[in-house]
Amino acid sequence: MNDNPHSTPDPGRCERQGFPEVIYCQNKTASQVADNLQALAAANGAAFGTRLDPSKADEVLATLPKATYDPEARTIAFGTLPQASGPSVAVITAGTSDIPVAAEAAATLAFLGHPTRRIHDVGVAGVHRLFERMEEIRQAAVVIVIAGMEGALPSVVGGLVGAPVIAVPTSVGYGAAFEGVAALLGMLNSCASGLTVVNIDNGFGAALAAHRILQSHHCP
Amino acid sequence: MNDNPHSTPDPGRCERQGFPEVIYCQNKTASQVADNLQALAAANGAAFGTRLDPSKADEVLATLPKATYDPEARTIAFGTLPQASGPSVAVITAGTSDIPVAAEAAATLAFLGHPTRRIHDVGVAGVHRLFERMEEIRQAAVVIVIAGMEGALPSVVGGLVGAPVIAVPTSVGYGAAFEGVAALLGMLNSCASGLTVVNIDNGFGAALAAHRILQSHHCP
Amino acid sequence: MNDNPHSTPDPGRCERQGFPEVIYCQNKTASQVADNLQALAAANGAAFGTRLDPSKADEVLATLPKATYDPEARTIAFGTLPQASGPSVAVITAGTSDIPVAAEAAATLAFLGHPTRRIHDVGVAGVHRLFERMEEIRQAAVVIVIAGMEGALPSVVGGLVGAPVIAVPTSVGYGAAFEGVAALLGMLNSCASGLTVVNIDNGFGAALAAHRILQSHHCP
Amino acid sequence: MNDNPHSTPDPGRCERQGFPEVIYCQNKTASQVADNLQALAAANGAAFGTRLDPSKADEVLATLPKATYDPEARTIAFGTLPQASGPSVAVITAGTSDIPVAAEAAATLAFLGHPTRRIHDVGVAGVHRLFERMEEIRQAAVVIVIAGMEGALPSVVGGLVGAPVIAVPTSVGYGAAFEGVAALLGMLNSCASGLTVVNIDNGFGAALAAHRILQSHHCP
Amino acid sequence: MNDNPHSTPDPGRCERQGFPEVIYCQNKTASQVADNLQALAAANGAAFGTRLDPSKADEVLATLPKATYDPEARTIAFGTLPQASGPSVAVITAGTSDIPVAAEAAATLAFLGHPTRRIHDVGVAGVHRLFERMEEIRQAAVVIVIAGMEGALPSVVGGLVGAPVIAVPTSVGYGAAFEGVAALLGMLNSCASGLTVVNIDNGFGAALAAHRILQSHHCP
Amino acid sequence: MNDNPHSTPDPGRCERQGFPEVIYCQNKTASQVADNLQALAAANGAAFGTRLDPSKADEVLATLPKATYDPEARTIAFGTLPQASGPSVAVITAGTSDIPVAAEAAATLAFLGHPTRRIHDVGVAGVHRLFERMEEIRQAAVVIVIAGMEGALPSVVGGLVGAPVIAVPTSVGYGAAFEGVAALLGMLNSCASGLTVVNIDNGFGAALAAHRILQSHHCP
């Protein structure tokens, strides 16, 4: 049994895995979100939630006025966040429209203490825009590449750098983009070797995958 | 009624549209293919068929020994073909595995009298390979770009040239490539403006689309 | 680095490819749209955006009162547009319901300086309606055919003219039309040779493909 | 309980519905097919099976040498068939490749006693071929239209005749034809009013639907 | 050219096919709908439209106050409708939730002059409910069977009557019903022979298919 | 004929099958729901409905003020419910977001008289949370496991208990979760033997399947 019957928080995840449980807010009520933020912050010093709509965020903030909501990333943070340190993560978007997913990735990386370098709107229709930024990109320890529509940017980046490349398809597009499916399939079938892929619009997942890599970088 | 009850040839297409009917051999018997080649060559001087398997080709050649079968393109030609002349068409593949589709396009262009320049294996995983060939590509009046897997090459080419770009997805790949669907969706959602797309593995259709463009180029 | 951190405009596309970058407004904020219109108009004399909702358009027009919004096409133009000249493009719809996509194509062609002839509601359920317009259609250098539901009109048109035919599936229909997928598949599998296809509802892409053809017509 | 444990024949269907049970042979063993042909012929005077492969047919014929196998239609008939009489059914194909499905429809109609008029290869890429046959088609009481690829022919026919039109998609095509799905969707979304559709390659079902119509024509 | 540039009405359809053009209102503006109702009523004495939302209907009725809107069927009729006569059509639903589709079919049949017998909520989960109504059903010349969810009712009805059975899948259901796809596939694969199928929620199409049958019944 | 033309209630189901008809409210009007609740309660003493939206519930309650609406489960009960007795059913969710589906299952089980034990948020990302509850779970006669996203929890539970496990996929998730399809496919392909699956979000169906099992438990 637990004291919080709607949820079974996992406060030991931090010790077990090196990162805390993060709250997926989308299908939860505001009071469920607030309960979980408090429980996890009590255990870990800070707590974080993703996919929180602005109106639900208002309700949560009424309960937890010290929490911080990022409307572009739709994330909420509560408690004391770490200073960013260590190798940086490049977060690159193919288009301006992909920025909200990049914001979610960047907010998550900030919560986990990693410095981030964001580069926007360098998609393959004007591939010279990417080349102008390659020096910056090559300095990153991990590269997150975010693209909707045909999702081709990770293939090009993946052929230029040796670092881990995490591809994030987005639901940007229309018609046969099928809400991100076209980009997802493109990334899964990339001719660039050794790319990995996360779910559509999953900026959070890409950030946590980067964290797993950087963590392994420091410790084992 | 017609004399050839299994088919209704369209000998007037040449006059009506500027190109002859071409025979789709895949679901036809060898004798149906041979009948149609003869009927169309009688009307137009030459006839052409696509998607002809080697074993069925042997049967057709037994009937029409003067026909010519191209095993890489799986096409058959019968009668007197034109000399190639006029602006050229670039036929580019992302990988070596896409060559059979390029061969079908090239054989069709040859049947229709267009010079062709073929460039192979310049996919986006090593995008410098494409850049080394851009001068050649820019000399073409029409560019056909053939790619399987994620189908990203047409987007990059489409951002570099102003000429018409016809994208051909191929069934090269496995798993979530879904027999060419991933490449098809990628091309339909290209962030490069004004690309057009044909069916998966449809080298013939791309060649005929190029012919429609070049024909309009000469005549109107 | 660039001065406009949410976007990386591509002002050189005009010189590189013969047409300017066009803004896809759907997933951008009004201020991002306005920024890009200004940046591109500064470089090219005029700028153009597609898929702009009326309410977001009001916000953009508050910033850029000299811009012109076309509510049927959902496009915005800013700066001095060219006089139409040269060969014309036929823009044909199967039904009245397909008109918004035709309007997007026509507005794009106007932005690029091409005269357009629009013909509406001549779908195959009453195919004589098409035949009454064939003389007009045959005068066009490029034919854009727009259809929802089963998307059969491009096949019929494609069997009647020799000019390039660009097929645009629309999301008109219901049930097993699957938001335009039925029409898209129909067009990709057309028995008329050499049709090319763009994304569902992509009137803009069809217009730019026509521009690539007409441009190659003039220059190479 | 019944004497034939692998099957439960339905000999009363003839009286109940005006047509006998027909055997779907595809997933049955040769001896199951032979048993059912005998049981149904004993009850109804004749029996009929569809989707019988040539090699399995050889096995069935070894048991029932008086049965008749039609290799083009892949059907088997056993017993005394009726003379054809009454209004005729037009069976039209878009292409030569669709003939096997037309043959299945025609063989079924023959088993049920209906005269048939077959017209092949009049698809919409050369729509004048259809117009040359319209007089014949208008004489039919029911029209079966069979097409693969984009499946557009039923829409055009459906806009020209007032008789019932039964559309049969076929698996002819490749790539995005998806084994007949493109044609099926096209037919379900036809802009011609009041078409009905049967399963992909289901010439048998179309014939039986025609029989239901003609039967209702005679009796009620 | 035509006087009504947004549409190309087809007033001759009545003479050509025995039924008038019907207006698909879904993607049209209210003024387009009103224009077409007037044009078709002028030619044929009456006009009819389907898929008209209540709010758009209000706008149409403001222009054409003598038109009649049926909110359950979402249809509009304008002009003088015929008296119902001749054989009747049974319109059967599996559930109460399928009634709007049945209403569309019934309103269309009324516009075309056919008597209708409606039977609701006799789906296969309580198959005795169907058996209690079979006597009525057997009196119909054509049977329209409407079902959502798994769409099994047409198979059972199709095994009990010899008359033509037109199956209409509906979008009733949730989850893996996929907006009517489950019912559509069920009907296309029915083990009852000779069923035909129309698009999801297409009560209008089923009614017109019945009209084609009954018309052929009267005239040929 | 029946007195209630929009529906054909099945009051004999209780006697025939051991459980009453339950009303699926989603596509019905409030008055249709109220009519059916009254008809079934008159026959069986109590009636129950699922998938009733809050606003429609208000309308129903205006007619039937003694009915009870459960907003979390979106169910309505009317009449005298049984006392819970007999073996219990475990209702387990992978996440907090799956609770509404668990509530529907629990409300249905309560209507049918079965005691329920609910356990929430013990998904496989922290599998120790499940192990802490296994003793409770092993006491249940039937286990209902509810999960969205990848739907992995039923496989783990199914490998730990011998009792019947009914897996319920939910539409919780985003992107490639495809509204519950990912979870549904996961459960259908479970490597744990002998799991069964119901439709996405179908807590009601899982409860009734449990009732069929427990009923067979008592009676045969």
Added chain:
Amino acid sequence: MNDNPHSTPDPGRCERQGFPEVIYCQNKTASQVADNLQALAAANGAAFGTRLDPSKADEVLATLPKATYDPEARTIAFGTLPQASGPSVAVITAGTSDIPVAAEAAATLAFLGHPTRRIHDVGVAGVHRLFERMEEIRQAAVVIVIAGMEGALPSVVGGLVGAPVIAVPTSVGYGAAFEGVAALLGMLNSCASGLTVVNIDNGFGAALAAHRILQSHHCP
């Protein structure tokens, strides 16, 4: 570590869950199958495998000549099987073509010690065939209903009995049957309450689900 590096047998499953691990042979080599049969028979007295092709079975039998292969069910048994006892399971097929799946279910039930009653070819196209067998079916404690094509039989059975009904879709059919998807969707959306579903062609899974029910019947 274990002695058998290609597999990690689970001999404790019998004690933990009341049934032994069963070998899925499809993607295993003959020697892997033989190793596992021996390891599990050593632990449990008997072992069982499913989806074993005849040619691979010959190889296994060369190693384990005392094993018994059932070619219709494609199962292999090794060791001493129990006598059948307790309540019986009805295994019903819609068609003759579904028999191999019924055979797999029956062989599995025999391995687990349950008596089985098999009833074949009673699909809904002739629903009277089912009614003639209902007395037998009502005597079963669990009912397994197996159907391909539209998969409607479980809905009808599910509306007639109160016992647990496990629906098994089969890959019987063609075209839009999509290798069993149509039947699977039909069963998941059944209007009969409380059906559960297993994977396509998964006779084994249905049998084991029945075992879980009967086991719970005996013990808790």
Added chain:
Amino acid sequence: MNDNPHSTPDPGRCERQGFPEVIYCQNKTASQVADNLQALAAANGAAFGTRLDPSKADEVLATLPKATYDPEARTIAFGTLPQASGPSVAVITAGTSDIPVAAEAAATLAFLGHPTRRIHDVGVAGVHRLFERMEEIRQAAVVIVIAGMEGALPSVVGGLVGAPVIAVPTSVGYGAAFEGVAALLGMLNSCASGLTVVNIDNGFGAALAAHRILQSHHCP
């Protein structure tokens, strides 16, 4: 131009990215494979190819007798391979049937110089088997988890370790496994945070993703 017209080898990839080009053999001819192996070995000292069928391998080995073919992994190596050194990669399979994909991953890791620890058949249906191996798994710097069917194992592993977890869906399974789609979707929607995914059966891609991580581990 290049000397090898069917391919454009990329010998600089090693220097550019830290790993050499690897040959995808599936759609290439044996002579194309041999040419590429020689060209890349000349540049890099060793070359490697994947997805090489045994019969094509025989042809390649006839040309390059010093090459080594691994029939389980279907890979070919040519030239001098490195000694394994550095942190190890765990390669875990859910079932015995997934071993070929694990073999491809392991062969690729060997070619790239990484020590590997393979653990087979520890899927979630008997989750204790995984727990017995967790100590070994926790020693790995990167964890590759390979699973077919529902693909649940990566979620459980991902909740237990902090290291990077790369999930590989396999095509093991049948029916609604859809050749690996079920596993792929499961992995993309994992409730365990920060997993990444590669294409179905893509053991090579997972290995190269691990290499990118370990390389970043050593160098930046």
